[in-house]
Amino acid sequence: DAGVIQSPRHEVTEMGQEVTLRCKPISGHNSLFWYRQTMMRGLELLIYFNNNVPIDDSGMPEDRFSAKMPNASFSTLKIQPSEPRDSAVYFCASSSRLAAREFFGPGTRLTVL
Amino acid sequence: TQLLEQSPQFLSIQEGENLTVYCNSSSVFSSLQWYRQEPGEGPVLLVTVVTGGEVKKLKRLTFQFGDARKDSSLHITAAQPGDTGLYLCAGALSNFGNEKLTFGTGTRLTIIP
Secondary structure, rough: OOOOOOEOOOEOOOOOOOEEEEEEEEOOOOOOEEEEEEEOOOEEEEEEEOEEEEEEOOOOOOOEEEEEEOOEEEEHHHHHHHHHHOEEEEEEEEEEEOOOEEEEEEOOEEEEE | OOOOOOOOOEEEEEEEEEEEEEEEOOOOOOOEEEEEEEOOOOOEEEEEEEOOOOOOOOOOEEEEEEEOOOOEEEOOOOOOOOHHHEEEEEEEEOOOOOOOEEEEOOOEEEEEO
């Protein structure tokens, strides 16, 4: 198995631009999680899905952030418009009840200038 | 509000020494996991502890879950440079296996050769 796949690995953009991060979970996993990691705040859960349905989005910072999971093999996290304070590493993770653990992708390092 | 506090936040020791890092909470968790994260990668699961008082060993690493299931510790014997990384504890409030985790603040460990 290829593991959780995230793209792009690095993204540099200017303030005000739209940013779209992509994630392909491990096949067969029915839970997907988006996290943001910074030195100041550590690893924060933004949103998670079970069976493609958003279950808890209380960690989404504000309306500029949105996440979708149109099918079991793909999810996006969109930031529009982006701001410098959104600079962080964004991780996607997937899980299943059988796995009982989260498998993390390699992350997307986002820099907003 | 951070539910899981880890200490110390940073730890730098010489190769061959022993160390213990802690994960504390005022909340009771159904299970607790420890992850290690290396630079440029996502966290990787080391162990899951489920029963209060449980002790698990993984080579030179010993994990303990507190009797009240509110805290945990990780002890490393004869630390090696390969142990360098960010250690994260994560608690689950349910036993469903794929529900969201609450991650701790992290301990950044550096082993000096």
